[in-house]
Amino acid sequence: MVLEVAILNVIHGQELEFEKAFEQAQAIIENMQGYKSHQLQKCLENTNQYILLVNWETLEDHTINFRGSEQYQQWKKLLHHFYKPFPTVEHYTTVYNST
């Protein structure tokens, strides 16, 4: 299992619009091969900042299969214009998990 982590900085004033677009966009990832679960969380300290956490079966399910898909073009169109700066996405693997 691989955890995709992206810290998203949304253009000030566009937070609600972003959340609505994300509600629509999440159906896209939920249907991708290797997708396991996801969370979108909103920062308490910086109100235009979010964190996206997506669990994938393998790294390639995200970096090759999803990013190379037609569905990714829709995802980009729905979401990428909200971000400033454009986020760095990183992947992680579990060391310890209490659950």
Place this chain on the structure above:
Amino acid sequence: MVLEVAILNVIHGQELEFEKAFEQAQAIIENMQGYKSHQLQKCLENTNQYILLVNWETLEDHTINFRGSEQYQQWKKLLHHFYKPFPTVEHYTTVYNST
């Protein structure tokens, strides 16, 4: 529920030592008031980088109760010397959660 997020950069070469210390340290948070669950994950792109995710019942369970506790002094002693630079810790609240 509040998610504590810390991106941890561990001094190069001290990764295994850090993981061992964390194994010990995690018993400390697991016993704190308001603690719900946690994960430590290791970055695939930057091998000395980790992400710590801790779910707390409230923000104050982390920022006031835990950080003000005697147990936090033990936590600091076990872990803080591994970090360079010292991490910024942020808190998030759920917008969407698929699980």
